[in-house]
Amino acid sequence: MVSVSEESKVIRLAAPRGFCAGVDRAVRIVEVALEKFGQPVYVRHEIVHNRFVVDGLAAKGAVFVEELDEVPEGAPVVFSAHGVAKAVVAEADARRMIAVDATCPLVTKVHIEAHRHVREGCHILLIGHAGHPEVEGTMGQVPSGTMSLIETPDDAETIIPPAGMEVAFATQTTLSVDDTAEIVGILKRRFPGIKGPRGEDICYATTNRQNAVKVIAEDADLVLVIGAENSSNSKRLVEVALRAGATEAALIADASMIDYTLTDRARIIGISAGASAPEVLVDEVIAALSSRYSVTTEEIMTTVEDVEFNLPPALRD
Numbered sequence: 001m002v003s004v005s006e007e008s009k010v011i012r013l014a015a016p017r018g019f020c021a022g023v024d025r026a027v028r029i030v031e032v033a034l035e036k037f038g039q040p041v042y043v044r045h046e047i048v049h050n051r052f053v054v055d056g057l058a059a060k061g062a063v064f065v066e067e068l069d070e071v072p073e074g075a076p077v078v079f080s081a082h083g084v085a086k087a088v089v090a091e092a093d094a095r096r097m098i099a100v101d102a103t104c105p106l107v108t109k110v111h112i113e114a115h116r117h118v119r120e121g122c123h124i125l126l127i128g129h130a131g132h133p134e135v136e137g138t139m140g141q142v143p144s145g146t147m148s149l150i151e152t153p154d155d156a157e158t159i160i161p162p163a164g165m166e167v168a169f170a171t172q173t174t175l176s177v178d179d180t181a182e183i184v185g186i187l188k189r190r191f192p193g194i195k196g197p198r199g200e201d202i203c204y205a206t207t208n209r210q211n212a213v214k215v216i217a218e219d220a221d222l223v224l225v226i227g228a229e230n231s232s233n234s235k236r237l238v239e240v241a242l243r244a245g246a247t248e249a250a251l252i253a254d255a256s257m258i259d260y261t262l263t264d265r266a267r268i269i270g271i272s273a274g275a276s277a278p279e280v281l282v283d284e285v286i287a288a289l290s291s292r293y294s295v296t297t298e299e300i301m302t303t304v305e306d307v308e309f310n311l312p313p314a315l316r317d
Contacts, residue, residue, distance in 0.1 A: 014270065015301040050227070050276040083108065084101075110171075110197070173203040223269070
């Protein structure tokens with residue numbers, strides 16, 4: 001009888017995976033703000049959706065708060081990578097806070113286009129998930145009543161925009177590419193003149209990670225996605241893996257969350273990580289599997305990412 005430690009496993013490691021340029025920039029913003037302003041630097045909401053990252057920054061002196069009323073007047077505060085509503089920025093200004101905006105530039109692009117659509121007299125249909133910080137921030141960019149949220153194909157089939165107004169659509173940047181395409185298709189059928197974004201709203205990193213998972217998931221017995229439960233892009237990777245052919249797929253925060261009843265019966269294991277999960281967590285998962293099984297690891301590269309975003313002007317010196 002073959003022991004667990006002698007069982008042979010093939011790990012298919014997706015590439016790209018893990019940190020995207022927007023997440024890397026947001027984390028650097030908090031670190032540089034701490035260097036410039038000293039401790040503490042306040043951060044409204046999680047800077048990115050990953051507890052390991054948040055705890056690491058907290059250990060360096062970042063203080064995470066839910067709302068600005070928890071921040072002393074005049075203190076430095078960083079807005080998360082997901083973006084914030086205009087009202088939050090106005091409140092920070094009114095309280096003379098040193099506000100540093102870590103909003104991902106690709107989320108900012110969606111905000112700019114929302115402003116353009118409103119100026120052009122359109123009602124905006126935003127495809128996204130209710131309650132997600134990015135959706136709240138985007139809806140908070142425009143006057144109340146000028147944007148409606150679309151979460152499902154059924155919503156797209158039944159939404160009734162204000163009479164006499166042109167319509168436009170925008171999307172959360174971390175959605176499933178395939179699911180969003182279905183919803184957009186319905187909206188274009190129902191509203192033939194609907195205006196869309198200049199370029200894709202779903203960010204390059206989300207698209208790249210989903211494409212890579214589709215490749216590693218084909219014929220895989222199990223795909224493990226490393227990421228947080230509140231990370232939209234990570235949860236979408238699990239869904240993509242199952243649709244692409246993986247027998248099973250699971251979202252895990254780190255190596256301690258590996259379900260060995262799943263890995264024991266899997267011969268081919270795919271591994272990826274959401275855009276807010278650091279590479280160290282991937283390394284720890286592979287190490288944990290390697291300590292239990294005989295493992296062969298192959299990295300499958302589907303594209304190379306070389307995107308970099310500058311720090312905001314307030315921190316560049």
